[in-house]
Amino acid sequence: MYALFKKEVRYFFTSAIGLTIIGLFVVLNGLFLCVFKTDYNLFNAGFADLLPFFRLSSWLFVFLVPALTMRSISEEKRSGMLSLLFTKPVSTLQIVLGKYLGVLFLLFITLLPSVIFVYMLWVLGNPVGNLGIAETVGSYIALFLLIATFAAIGLWASAIGSSQMVSFVLAAFLCFFFFFGFDQLLSLLLPDATGYGLQVHFQLQQIFALVGCSLGGGIAWEMAALAPELFQHLVIVAADWKATDWIIGNCLLQEQILKNSNNPLHDARLHAMLCYRTPLSLKMKFERTTHAVSQLYNVESWLLHHGEKLHKRFSLTAYKLMNQLVKTIDISRERGSFAAAVAPITAKITIISTDSDLYFVPQENRDTVAELQELGKEVNYYEIHSVHGHDAFLIEHPQLEYFFRNIF
Numbered sequence: 001m002y003a004l005f006k007k008e009v010r011y012f013f014t015s016a017i018g019l020t021i022i023g024l025f026v027v028l029n030g031l032f033l034c035v036f037k038t039d040y041n042l043f044n045a046g047f048a049d050l051l052p053f054f055r056l057s058s059w060l061f062v063f064l065v066p067a068l069t070m071r072s073i074s075e076e077k078r079s080g081m082l083s084l085l086f087t088k089p090v091s092t093l094q095i096v097l098g099k100y101l102g103v104l105f106l107l108f109i110t111l112l113p114s115v116i117f118v119y120m121l122w123v124l125g126n127p128v129g130n131l132g133i134a135e136t137v138g139s140y141i142a143l144f145l146l147i148a149t150f151a152a153i154g155l156w157a158s159a160i161g162s163s164q165m166v167s168f169v170l171a172a173f174l175c176f177f178f179f180f181g182f183d184q185l186l187s188l189l190l191p192d193a194t195g196y197g198l199q200v201h202f203q204l205q206q207i208f209a210l211v212g213c214s215l216g217g218g219i220a221w222e223m224a225a226l227a228p229e230l231f232q233h234l235v236i237v238a239a240d241w242k243a244t245d246w247i248i249g250n251c252l253l254q255e256q257i258l259k260n261s262n263n264p265l266h267d268a269r270l271h272a273m274l275c276y277r278t279p280l281s282l283k284m285k286f287e288r289t290t291h292a293v294s295q296l297y298n299v300e301s302w303l304l305h306h307g308e309k310l311h312k313r314f315s316l317t318a319y320k321l322m323n324q325l326v327k328t329i330d331i332s333r334e335r336g337s338f339a340a341a342v343a344p345i346t347a348k349i350t351i352i353s354t355d356s357d358l359y360f361v362p363q364e365n366r367d368t369v370a371e372l373q374e375l376g377k378e379v380n381y382y383e384i385h386s387v388h389g390h391d392a393f394l395i396e397h398p399q400l401e402y403f404f405r406n407i408f
Helices: 002-014 016-035 053-069 076-078 082-086 094-125 131-157 166-187 213-226 243-259 264-276 280-288 298-314 316-329 336-341 362-374 389-395 397-404
Strands: 208-215 231-237 347-353 379-384
Touching: 002 016, 002 094, 016 053, 016 094, 016 362, 053 131, 053 166, 076 166, 094 131, 131 166, 131 280, 208 213, 213 316, 213 336, 243 264, 243 280, 243 316, 243 362, 264 389, 280 298, 298 316, 336 362, 347 362, 347 397, 362 379, 379 397
Parallel strands: 208 231, 231 347, 347 379
Antiparallel strands: none
Protein backbone atom coordinates (compact mmCIF):
# COMPACT_ATOMS: atom_id res chain seq x y z
CA MET A 1 0.00 0.00 0.00
CA TYR A 2 2.83 2.39 0.86
CA ALA A 3 4.49 1.67 -2.48
CA LEU A 4 1.29 2.64 -4.31
CA PHE A 5 1.05 5.79 -2.19
CA LYS A 6 4.62 6.77 -3.16
CA LYS A 7 3.92 5.96 -6.82
CA GLU A 8 0.94 8.34 -6.89
CA VAL A 9 2.92 11.12 -5.25
CA ARG A 10 5.96 10.61 -7.48
CA TYR A 11 3.86 10.66 -10.64
CA PHE A 12 2.15 13.88 -9.51
CA PHE A 13 5.42 15.75 -9.13
CA THR A 14 7.11 14.32 -12.23
CA SER A 15 4.24 14.85 -14.66
CA ALA A 16 2.83 17.97 -16.23
CA ILE A 17 -0.62 17.37 -14.76
CA GLY A 18 0.56 17.84 -11.17
CA LEU A 19 2.13 21.24 -11.72
CA THR A 20 -0.80 22.21 -13.97
CA ILE A 21 -3.36 21.50 -11.25
CA ILE A 22 -1.43 23.45 -8.60
CA GLY A 23 -0.82 26.28 -11.05
CA LEU A 24 -4.47 26.48 -12.11
CA PHE A 25 -5.65 26.44 -8.50
CA VAL A 26 -3.31 29.27 -7.45
CA VAL A 27 -3.73 31.41 -10.60
CA LEU A 28 -7.53 31.15 -10.81
CA ASN A 29 -7.90 31.90 -7.11
CA GLY A 30 -5.53 34.83 -7.42
CA LEU A 31 -7.40 36.29 -10.39
CA PHE A 32 -10.89 35.94 -8.94
CA LEU A 33 -9.96 36.90 -5.36
CA CYS A 34 -7.62 39.80 -6.05
CA VAL A 35 -7.93 41.02 -9.66
CA PHE A 36 -11.37 40.50 -11.21
CA LYS A 37 -14.13 42.76 -9.87
CA THR A 38 -16.51 39.94 -9.00
CA ASP A 39 -18.41 38.83 -5.90
CA TYR A 40 -15.39 36.70 -5.04
CA ASN A 41 -13.02 39.68 -4.77
CA LEU A 42 -11.66 39.83 -1.21
CA PHE A 43 -11.16 43.59 -1.33
CA ASN A 44 -14.80 44.30 -2.21
CA ALA A 45 -16.11 42.69 0.97
CA GLY A 46 -15.04 45.55 3.24
CA PHE A 47 -13.92 43.19 5.99
CA ALA A 48 -11.47 40.33 6.48
CA ASP A 49 -13.36 37.23 5.38
CA LEU A 50 -12.12 34.15 3.48
CA LEU A 51 -15.59 32.91 2.57
CA PRO A 52 -15.14 33.91 -1.11
CA PHE A 53 -12.00 31.73 -1.27
CA PHE A 54 -13.78 28.68 0.13
CA ARG A 55 -16.79 29.16 -2.16
CA LEU A 56 -14.58 29.58 -5.24
CA SER A 57 -12.27 26.69 -4.32
CA SER A 58 -15.24 24.35 -3.95
CA TRP A 59 -16.19 25.02 -7.55
CA LEU A 60 -12.61 24.73 -8.82
CA PHE A 61 -12.16 21.33 -7.18
CA VAL A 62 -15.31 20.05 -8.91
CA PHE A 63 -13.12 19.92 -12.03
CA LEU A 64 -9.56 19.77 -10.67
CA VAL A 65 -10.10 16.64 -8.57
CA PRO A 66 -11.46 14.59 -11.52
CA ALA A 67 -8.47 15.78 -13.56
CA LEU A 68 -6.17 14.44 -10.84
CA THR A 69 -7.93 11.10 -10.36
CA MET A 70 -8.85 10.26 -13.98
CA ARG A 71 -5.70 8.22 -14.58
CA SER A 72 -5.32 6.64 -11.12
CA ILE A 73 -6.91 3.28 -11.98
CA SER A 74 -7.97 3.60 -15.63
CA GLU A 75 -4.34 4.00 -16.71
CA GLU A 76 -3.36 0.94 -14.67
CA LYS A 77 -6.08 -1.04 -16.46
CA ARG A 78 -5.09 0.22 -19.90
CA SER A 79 -1.41 -0.58 -19.43
CA GLY A 80 -2.06 -3.97 -17.82
CA MET A 81 -0.43 -2.96 -14.53
CA LEU A 82 -3.64 -3.59 -12.59
CA SER A 83 -3.61 -7.28 -13.53
CA LEU A 84 0.02 -7.43 -12.44
CA LEU A 85 -0.86 -5.80 -9.11
CA PHE A 86 -3.39 -8.53 -8.39
CA THR A 87 -0.59 -11.09 -8.59
CA LYS A 88 1.24 -9.35 -5.75
CA PRO A 89 0.60 -10.01 -2.03
CA VAL A 90 -1.67 -6.96 -1.74
CA SER A 91 -5.43 -6.90 -1.34
CA THR A 92 -7.93 -4.88 -3.36
CA LEU A 93 -8.60 -2.73 -0.29
CA GLN A 94 -4.89 -1.93 0.06
CA ILE A 95 -4.68 -0.97 -3.63
CA VAL A 96 -7.65 1.38 -3.31
CA LEU A 97 -6.45 2.87 -0.01
CA GLY A 98 -2.93 3.40 -1.33
CA LYS A 99 -4.21 5.35 -4.30
CA TYR A 100 -6.87 7.21 -2.32
CA LEU A 101 -4.46 8.32 0.40
CA GLY A 102 -2.00 9.36 -2.30
CA VAL A 103 -4.66 11.53 -3.94
CA LEU A 104 -5.62 13.07 -0.56
CA PHE A 105 -1.99 13.93 0.13
CA LEU A 106 -1.65 15.58 -3.26
CA LEU A 107 -4.82 17.59 -2.70
CA PHE A 108 -3.45 18.71 0.66
CA ILE A 109 -0.28 19.89 -1.13
CA THR A 110 -2.47 21.73 -3.65
CA LEU A 111 -4.23 23.58 -0.82
CA LEU A 112 -1.01 24.71 0.88
CA PRO A 113 -0.32 27.74 -1.38
CA SER A 114 -3.69 29.18 -0.32
CA VAL A 115 -2.13 30.03 3.05
CA ILE A 116 -0.91 33.20 1.32
CA PHE A 117 -4.52 34.45 1.26
CA VAL A 118 -4.83 33.82 5.00
CA TYR A 119 -1.61 35.77 5.62
CA MET A 120 -2.73 38.56 3.29
CA LEU A 121 -6.02 39.11 5.14
CA TRP A 122 -4.26 38.75 8.49
CA VAL A 123 -1.87 41.59 7.60
CA LEU A 124 -4.42 43.80 5.86
CA GLY A 125 -7.05 43.45 8.58
CA ASN A 126 -7.86 46.46 10.75
CA PRO A 127 -6.45 45.91 13.28
CA VAL A 128 -3.77 43.52 12.09
CA GLY A 129 -4.85 39.96 12.85
CA ASN A 130 -8.56 40.73 12.60
CA LEU A 131 -9.37 37.35 11.08
CA GLY A 132 -11.44 34.59 12.67
CA ILE A 133 -8.89 31.78 13.00
CA ALA A 134 -11.40 29.25 14.36
CA GLU A 135 -13.83 29.77 11.47
CA THR A 136 -10.94 29.73 8.97
CA VAL A 137 -9.59 26.42 10.29
CA GLY A 138 -13.11 24.97 10.39
CA SER A 139 -13.69 26.06 6.78
CA TYR A 140 -10.43 24.46 5.69
CA ILE A 141 -11.49 21.20 7.34
CA ALA A 142 -14.88 21.36 5.60
CA LEU A 143 -13.23 22.10 2.25
CA PHE A 144 -10.82 19.18 2.67
CA LEU A 145 -13.69 16.83 3.53
CA LEU A 146 -15.51 18.04 0.41
CA ILE A 147 -12.55 17.36 -1.87
CA ALA A 148 -12.01 14.01 -0.13
CA THR A 149 -15.54 13.15 -1.26
CA PHE A 150 -14.72 14.34 -4.78
CA ALA A 151 -11.59 12.17 -4.70
CA ALA A 152 -13.64 9.08 -3.80
CA ILE A 153 -16.02 9.82 -6.69
CA GLY A 154 -13.07 10.37 -9.03
CA LEU A 155 -11.40 7.07 -8.10
CA TRP A 156 -14.68 5.21 -8.62
CA ALA A 157 -15.09 6.80 -12.07
CA SER A 158 -11.50 5.90 -12.91
CA ALA A 159 -12.11 2.29 -11.87
CA ILE A 160 -15.10 1.57 -14.10
CA GLY A 161 -13.43 2.41 -17.42
CA SER A 162 -10.09 2.32 -19.18
CA SER A 163 -10.38 5.77 -20.79
CA GLN A 164 -9.03 8.74 -18.85
CA MET A 165 -11.32 11.15 -20.70
CA VAL A 166 -14.43 9.13 -19.92
CA SER A 167 -13.35 8.90 -16.28
CA PHE A 168 -12.82 12.68 -16.13
CA VAL A 169 -16.19 13.53 -17.69
CA LEU A 170 -18.08 11.05 -15.49
CA ALA A 171 -16.32 12.19 -12.30
CA ALA A 172 -16.80 15.89 -13.09
CA PHE A 173 -20.50 15.32 -13.78
CA LEU A 174 -21.03 13.38 -10.55
CA CYS A 175 -19.08 15.92 -8.46
CA PHE A 176 -21.13 18.72 -9.99
CA PHE A 177 -24.38 16.83 -9.42
CA PHE A 178 -23.72 16.05 -5.77
CA PHE A 179 -22.29 19.51 -5.05
CA PHE A 180 -24.88 21.62 -6.85
CA GLY A 181 -27.32 19.64 -8.98
CA PHE A 182 -28.85 17.55 -6.20
CA ASP A 183 -30.22 20.61 -4.40
CA GLN A 184 -31.54 22.03 -7.66
CA LEU A 185 -33.23 18.75 -8.54
CA LEU A 186 -34.78 18.60 -5.07
CA SER A 187 -36.13 22.14 -5.45
CA LEU A 188 -37.72 21.16 -8.80
CA LEU A 189 -39.27 17.96 -7.52
CA LEU A 190 -40.24 19.43 -4.14
CA PRO A 191 -41.00 23.16 -4.49
CA ASP A 192 -41.58 23.43 -0.74
CA ALA A 193 -38.20 21.87 0.05
CA THR A 194 -37.29 24.91 2.14
CA GLY A 195 -39.08 23.15 4.98
CA TYR A 196 -36.44 20.46 5.05
CA GLY A 197 -34.10 21.08 7.95
CA LEU A 198 -33.08 19.69 11.30
CA GLN A 199 -36.62 19.26 12.50
CA VAL A 200 -37.64 17.12 9.51
CA HIS A 201 -34.29 15.38 9.06
CA PHE A 202 -34.07 14.16 12.63
CA GLN A 203 -37.85 13.75 12.99
CA LEU A 204 -37.88 16.20 15.89
CA GLN A 205 -41.46 16.66 16.93
CA GLN A 206 -40.65 18.43 20.19
CA ILE A 207 -37.64 19.69 22.13
CA PHE A 208 -37.76 19.60 25.91
CA ALA A 209 -36.21 22.99 26.66
CA LEU A 210 -34.81 26.01 24.89
CA VAL A 211 -32.52 28.01 27.20
CA GLY A 212 -31.07 31.39 26.28
CA CYS A 213 -28.90 33.73 28.35
CA SER A 214 -28.22 37.41 27.59
CA LEU A 215 -28.11 37.81 23.77
CA GLY A 216 -28.94 34.11 23.59
CA GLY A 217 -32.17 34.89 25.43
CA GLY A 218 -33.21 37.32 22.70
CA ILE A 219 -32.41 34.66 20.10
CA ALA A 220 -34.37 32.10 22.12
CA TRP A 221 -37.44 34.36 22.08
CA GLU A 222 -37.12 34.61 18.29
CA MET A 223 -36.73 30.83 17.89
CA ALA A 224 -39.83 30.25 20.00
CA ALA A 225 -41.79 32.70 17.85
CA LEU A 226 -40.61 30.94 14.68
CA ALA A 227 -41.42 27.44 16.00
CA PRO A 228 -44.13 28.10 18.61
CA GLU A 229 -45.05 24.43 19.20
CA LEU A 230 -41.58 22.87 19.11
CA PHE A 231 -40.42 23.55 22.68
CA GLN A 232 -41.91 22.30 25.95
CA HIS A 233 -40.01 24.87 28.02
CA LEU A 234 -38.70 28.31 27.12
CA VAL A 235 -36.14 29.55 29.66
CA ILE A 236 -34.93 33.16 29.40
CA VAL A 237 -32.02 34.21 31.63
CA ALA A 238 -30.80 37.83 31.95
CA ALA A 239 -32.45 38.83 28.68
CA ASP A 240 -35.56 40.39 27.18
CA TRP A 241 -37.72 40.01 24.08
CA LYS A 242 -36.77 43.51 22.95
CA ALA A 243 -33.88 45.96 23.02
CA THR A 244 -34.82 48.87 25.27
CA ASP A 245 -33.80 52.45 24.63
CA TRP A 246 -31.03 51.99 27.20
CA ILE A 247 -29.61 49.00 25.31
CA ILE A 248 -29.95 50.70 21.92
CA GLY A 249 -28.04 53.70 23.28
CA ASN A 250 -25.26 51.50 24.63
CA CYS A 251 -25.07 49.65 21.30
CA LEU A 252 -24.66 53.01 19.53
CA LEU A 253 -21.76 53.83 21.85
CA GLN A 254 -20.23 50.43 21.08
CA GLU A 255 -20.61 51.14 17.33
CA GLN A 256 -18.80 54.46 17.67
CA ILE A 257 -15.95 52.85 19.58
CA LEU A 258 -15.66 50.10 16.96
CA LYS A 259 -15.61 52.66 14.14
CA ASN A 260 -13.25 55.24 15.60
CA SER A 261 -10.87 53.48 17.98
CA ASN A 262 -7.39 52.38 16.91
CA ASN A 263 -7.89 49.33 19.12
CA PRO A 264 -11.64 48.73 18.65
CA LEU A 265 -12.16 45.32 20.25
CA HIS A 266 -10.04 46.16 23.28
CA ASP A 267 -11.70 49.54 23.89
CA ALA A 268 -15.26 48.34 23.23
CA ARG A 269 -14.73 45.61 25.81
CA LEU A 270 -13.79 48.18 28.48
CA HIS A 271 -17.15 49.87 28.09
CA ALA A 272 -19.06 46.58 27.88
CA MET A 273 -17.52 45.24 31.10
CA LEU A 274 -18.84 48.26 32.98
CA CYS A 275 -22.33 47.55 31.59
CA TYR A 276 -22.15 43.98 32.88
CA ARG A 277 -21.28 44.88 36.49
CA THR A 278 -22.46 47.43 39.07
CA PRO A 279 -20.72 50.15 41.10
CA LEU A 280 -21.16 48.09 44.28
CA SER A 281 -19.73 44.97 42.60
CA LEU A 282 -16.56 46.82 41.60
CA LYS A 283 -16.30 48.49 45.02
CA MET A 284 -16.45 45.12 46.78
CA LYS A 285 -13.94 43.59 44.36
CA PHE A 286 -11.28 46.33 44.31
CA GLU A 287 -11.81 48.86 47.14
CA ARG A 288 -9.76 51.46 45.20
CA THR A 289 -6.59 49.34 45.59
CA THR A 290 -3.66 49.66 43.19
CA HIS A 291 -1.51 47.16 41.35
CA ALA A 292 1.90 46.76 42.99
CA VAL A 293 3.88 46.75 39.74
CA SER A 294 1.99 48.96 37.30
CA GLN A 295 0.64 51.35 39.95
CA LEU A 296 -2.66 51.35 38.10
CA TYR A 297 -5.87 51.06 40.06
CA ASN A 298 -6.79 47.38 40.13
CA VAL A 299 -10.10 48.16 38.47
CA GLU A 300 -8.13 49.68 35.58
CA SER A 301 -5.83 46.67 35.40
CA TRP A 302 -8.83 44.34 35.41
CA LEU A 303 -10.59 46.20 32.60
CA LEU A 304 -7.44 46.39 30.48
CA HIS A 305 -6.86 42.67 31.01
CA HIS A 306 -10.34 41.80 29.75
CA GLY A 307 -9.91 44.14 26.79
CA GLU A 308 -6.65 42.43 25.84
CA LYS A 309 -8.17 38.95 26.24
CA LEU A 310 -11.07 39.76 23.92
CA HIS A 311 -8.73 41.35 21.37
CA LYS A 312 -6.72 38.11 21.17
CA ARG A 313 -9.61 35.66 20.86
CA PHE A 314 -12.38 37.54 19.03
CA SER A 315 -12.75 38.94 15.51
CA LEU A 316 -13.96 42.48 14.84
CA THR A 317 -16.53 41.22 12.34
CA ALA A 318 -18.06 38.84 14.87
CA TYR A 319 -18.19 41.52 17.57
CA LYS A 320 -19.92 43.98 15.22
CA LEU A 321 -22.46 41.32 14.34
CA MET A 322 -23.08 40.53 18.00
CA ASN A 323 -23.61 44.22 18.78
CA GLN A 324 -26.08 44.53 15.89
CA LEU A 325 -27.97 41.46 17.09
CA VAL A 326 -28.33 42.92 20.58
CA LYS A 327 -29.51 46.24 19.17
CA THR A 328 -32.19 44.62 17.01
CA ILE A 329 -33.72 42.16 19.51
CA ASP A 330 -37.49 42.50 19.00
CA ILE A 331 -39.85 39.57 18.39
CA SER A 332 -42.74 41.96 17.72
CA ARG A 333 -41.06 43.21 14.54
CA GLU A 334 -43.16 42.16 11.52
CA ARG A 335 -45.58 40.41 13.88
CA GLY A 336 -47.57 43.46 14.95
CA SER A 337 -47.11 43.28 18.71
CA PHE A 338 -45.59 41.24 21.52
CA ALA A 339 -49.00 39.71 22.23
CA ALA A 340 -49.36 38.58 18.62
CA ALA A 341 -45.82 37.16 18.59
CA VAL A 342 -46.26 35.03 21.73
CA ALA A 343 -49.87 34.00 21.16
CA PRO A 344 -49.00 30.76 19.30
CA ILE A 345 -46.22 29.75 21.75
CA THR A 346 -47.22 26.65 23.69
CA ALA A 347 -44.08 26.36 25.85
CA LYS A 348 -44.05 26.83 29.60
CA ILE A 349 -42.09 30.06 30.02
CA THR A 350 -39.54 30.70 32.75
CA ILE A 351 -37.90 34.13 33.04
CA ILE A 352 -34.93 34.73 35.34
CA SER A 353 -33.60 38.23 36.02
CA THR A 354 -31.04 39.73 38.38
CA ASP A 355 -32.26 42.39 40.79
CA SER A 356 -29.12 44.51 40.16
CA ASP A 357 -28.90 44.06 36.36
CA LEU A 358 -28.23 47.48 34.79
CA TYR A 359 -28.29 46.10 31.21
CA PHE A 360 -31.42 43.96 30.90
CA VAL A 361 -33.13 45.65 33.83
CA PRO A 362 -35.49 43.41 35.87
CA GLN A 363 -38.47 45.77 35.71
CA GLU A 364 -38.75 45.13 31.96
CA ASN A 365 -39.06 41.41 32.62
CA ARG A 366 -41.54 41.95 35.43
CA ASP A 367 -43.70 43.88 32.95
CA THR A 368 -43.27 41.06 30.42
CA VAL A 369 -44.38 38.47 32.99
CA ALA A 370 -47.47 40.54 33.83
CA GLU A 371 -48.38 40.78 30.14
CA LEU A 372 -47.85 37.04 29.62
CA GLN A 373 -50.11 36.29 32.59
CA GLU A 374 -52.81 38.55 31.15
CA LEU A 375 -52.54 36.53 27.92
CA GLY A 376 -53.11 33.33 29.87
CA LYS A 377 -49.59 31.97 29.37
CA GLU A 378 -48.01 29.59 31.89
CA VAL A 379 -45.07 31.63 33.14
CA ASN A 380 -42.75 31.54 36.17
CA TYR A 381 -40.52 34.40 37.24
CA TYR A 382 -37.41 34.30 39.43
CA GLU A 383 -34.83 36.89 40.43
CA ILE A 384 -31.20 36.31 41.28
CA HIS A 385 -30.22 38.40 44.30
CA SER A 386 -26.71 39.69 43.70
CA VAL A 387 -24.56 42.81 43.58
CA HIS A 388 -22.88 41.68 40.36
CA GLY A 389 -25.39 43.03 37.84
CA HIS A 390 -25.80 41.42 34.44
CA ASP A 391 -22.92 38.99 34.97
CA ALA A 392 -24.59 37.53 38.06
CA PHE A 393 -25.99 34.60 36.07
CA LEU A 394 -22.37 33.60 35.40
CA ILE A 395 -21.42 33.95 39.07
CA GLU A 396 -24.37 33.03 41.29
CA HIS A 397 -24.47 29.35 40.31
CA PRO A 398 -26.32 28.02 43.39
CA GLN A 399 -29.27 30.37 42.86
CA LEU A 400 -29.50 29.57 39.17
CA GLU A 401 -29.28 25.86 39.85
CA TYR A 402 -32.08 26.14 42.40
CA PHE A 403 -34.36 27.85 39.86
CA PHE A 404 -33.53 25.24 37.22
CA ARG A 405 -34.58 22.40 39.52
CA ASN A 406 -38.20 23.29 38.82
CA ILE A 407 -37.60 22.58 35.13
CA PHE A 408 -34.95 19.87 34.78
